Amino acid sequence: MSKTFVEVAESVGVDEKTIRNVFKDYVALKEREYQFETPKWLGIDEIHIIRRPRLVLTNIERRTIYDIKPNRNKETVIQRLSEISDRTYIEYVTMDMWKPYKDAVNTILPHAKVVVDKFHVVRMANQALDNVRKSLKAHMSQKERRTLMRERFILLKRKHDLNERESFLLDTWLGNLPALKEAYELKEEFYWIWDTPDPDEGHLRYSQWRHRCMSSNSKDAYKDLVRAVDNWHVEIFNYFDKRLTNAYTESINSIIRQVERMGRGYSFDVLRAKILFNEKLHKKRKPRFNSSAFNKAMLYDTFNWYEVNDHDITDNFGVDFSTLIKNLEKGDL
Template sequence: MGIGIPSKILNLPGQRVNQIDWQPDDQKLVIQCRRDRRRKVVDPVTGKKGTINKYVKRQIRDVPLCGYRCMIEIELAQVWISKNERRVEYCKFVDKGSRFTHRFCHLVSGLCRHLSIQAVARHLGLRWETVKNIDKAYLHKTLPALDPSSLTGLKYIGVDEVARAKGHDYMTVVYDMEAGHLIWVGTGRTANVFSGFLQQLPKATAAAIEAVAMDMGPSYQKAVAQCLPKADIVFDRFHVMQNYSKAIQNQRRIEFRKANKPEKELMKGTHYLLLKNPDKLNEKQATKLQTLLDNNAHLNTLYVLKEQLQLLWDAPTYDDMTAQLEQWCQIADQSQMLYLKKFAQSLRRHCTGICNYAKHKLTSARIEAGNVSIGMIRKRARGIQDTEYFKLKIRQSSLPDDKSMFYGIAGYSLT
């Protein structure tokens, strides 16, 4: 059937719509176009005017139209260059060799930000690999560059490691802790990887960094000592308390092994009660925990020391925090619990980094929030084999949501 829809409505520059065919068997619309003969032919490499050798037809997929799969049949001019050389002219709405319009790729990438690749593939009737490749290519082209040499105004930064999958392909992520956004992603988690980022910073920017938040791993500490000798290292409260929780768990196992049958029954179901803060317990849980503490001196000591350790971060100054930490360690040294003594030794080794919190009040909350987003990426993908693609998804997760990604053409939305 003939139709007179202007090509501007469909935004197909260089093409004129001839007709739209409805194919009920395939449940799709096919928009047939011809090249606009009024447009001059230009060599896509040199930009010079050329002559037409012949017309080449291509069928590409566009965003759904009226709820149906939409294909566009376009016509492009093949430019005569020389006797043995021809080139197809440039098309604004589709890349060379691609079978999908730019706006369709935009739509696919927007969906992949919030859905699994498998879900998007099923919804759009595409192969899993096709959806992943579309999203990867689109992110490569559209994500803003993370260039350390152009960074300015950094005061506090945070660094952490993330894995594509458990035990596989670790990466280093760096955040601006004041602005709260990702500023760099690198492959690997060694000192050299982080040093490579720090060495790329402008000298003025590096000199202005006052503190770096991190966990207690030695590799990142080494990089800071080499490249930012004047910056303080701040070990976050979350990681300190996480290590203390491991000490509680290990000691509880020891207590359980040497307990008699009634004592074992009392200890069952108390694992997470020992780790939770008192204000998070309901009345039944609080009663059960108190009964356990009344009957086990070692676990009672660990629990009391946990509450005292949390007060460490309320100290007003660095000196006060250092003094309180040493007092806590002395109490731990007097106990007969091996894991508690080892934890106290670790606190003393990392005393400076822990107590630097009093100077800067810097936490790694932004890093942990970023890690949650990265964890959601892994969960949706059920593991990402392509490390480069994983890096792109990490960079995308740090950006604010772009609602325009859900729109292919005016009036069509998947939200």
């Protein structure tokens, strides 16, 4: 799959449509050949490939890609989830605040707990703070605007992660801009909600934060965040059950950049096949003993059981994120 359909058709002297049909049969064969283990903790996310958002299902526990689909429509999610034969094994499903995902999971996996990924929630606090920063630019000199733009990453970092120089710069900005100080403190306090392992304490911290936020001059900047938490309260606070998060989000961003770089000339179906059906990328567990196969062999041939070669099962968890990124960076896919 290193050449486009047109290139292959020209090199072997057949019609491009023939090559497409051969590829279609190849994909169907690989779909049957590779059956990834059903995740206990399923992630639903999206990845932009060829300028469109595509559904990506992940195994959070194993940090692997379980499947990729051409779109993230509710019907597509429902169809794919319904194809998982042992879907009752799935305990938790993480996602962003996209209602079609939630509706699909509630329809096909009513037993599973939905968890909104904390990353998407706290990111809204950063966006609110950055909006306040932008609103203050009108009252600054051009030099101040450029400096604040260049140093905005300091505002978005957690305070305890700042070095001495960054702490000094932060204190300088907040000391000169009270509105920015208030918005920054609200951001930090919102992050603080998720630092506790205690769900009751988390609820209490949010209640206190919400009251302070709605009484502040920054309430308009944070209104989208407050509305989101109000609308998705149960799913957001389900985070405290297992503290599950799509920790591979940055991995997805890296994959997007690399796939878009090498994706020119390829269709989505080809890129999907190059990712999912490349066995070098698969994360597998060492073979484990298959007692049912062993017992069956013993039942039918007591004296020749050692000749049976299907006693061991190798679990395949899907495409390993870290291996995929390394191969993409080397152009080896």
